[in-house]
């Protein structure tokens with residue numbers, strides 16, 4: 001079964017301007033656990049003592065999910081993570097030729113020695129620790145370097161190798177630049193060496209392809225996929241949790257693996273605490289994701305909402321709805337009137353037509369019409385007009 005690693009608290013906090021207090025982090029972790037993610041990556045304790053505190057608190061909160069820390073390839077960082085009592089440790093170090101030469105000024109052998117030293121240390125300190133090694137910027141690194149570093153890391157004790165598309169470089173269907181190709185090649189090459197690690201993928205959204213690439217990796221047999229709530233992360237962020245879960249279910253994963261009805265509250269909470277609004281047209285979690293508007297659409301969905309919807313909002317614990325405005329027809333007005341308890345007037349075609357006309361005028365202000373708050377007033381105005389005419 002596919003596993004989900006949520007990195008809202010690590011990668012997500014790398015969104016410029018975002019800060020989650022340890023208390024907020026704990027609530028987010030509790031939500032993620034209720035939803036059923038497998039691993040929660042909390043952060044690097046070396047960045048700040050508050051992050052170390054958050055990791056410790058979440059690690060002792062009795063959650064089902066494995067709780068993880070992110071770490072530079074350094075013994076002191078790893079020790080700090082171990083001191084937080086984590087179940088999972090993610091160590092990253094690039095083996096890209098350019099990075100080794102231009103940034104670290106070391107050769108591949110020295111890099112691999114460092115990776116092996118750090119992973120061996122972590123494994124010795126805590127033998128049941130789940131260790132992930134990420135050759136950062138995997139997909140723009142020579143594949144031979146990746147295979148060599150991954151082989152050494154697994155032999156030193158790593159259980160998971162993550163393919164990081166650090167810059168959103170991969171593209172589905174490309175013959176050798178697709179994450180499908182990387183997952184298949186890495187799996188095959190490691191299996192040829194008698195090594196069977198779990199393969200994780202971390203897809204950035206620089207070209208808007210993070211989700212497509214994650215699904216491409218899933219198709220290639222990846223075992224773990226990284227996500228964040230609202231797709232938060234460096235630059236354009238990573239794969240959005242809700243979008244991935246919906247797509248995995250669509251591709252045949254069992255719906256019961258996840259409690260999607262907690263997504264809405266989690267997204268509202270993260271939006272509030274990150275001070276980043278969820279766009280109304282955001283798939284799955286946006287306010288309009290299951291809202292129907294234009295006349296033909298609303299007329300059809302009053303008979304069967306699947307006529308204009310391929311997803312079932314009920315698995316998210318929500319219902320589809322209608323919006324009112326310039327594009328509306330009589331069906332939407334009737335439906336909205338019934339929704340606010342005015343079935344009596346909804347049958348009166350003349351009044352409905354008047355209300356529709358008024359709604360179209362109001363819509364020119366260019367902001368949504370609030371059915372519960374505004375429709376009663378509109379009805380009132382139109383019925384008075386009707387009486388007076």
Ligand code: HCA
Pocket residue numbers: 011014070090091092134136137162164165166167202204234
């Ligand atoms: C980072 C880079 C990273 C690391 C991923 C990982 C990436 O911000 O440190 O450690 O698995 O995109 O490569 O997020």
Ligand code: CU
Pocket residue numbers: 011166202204233234238
């Ligand atoms: Cu990243």
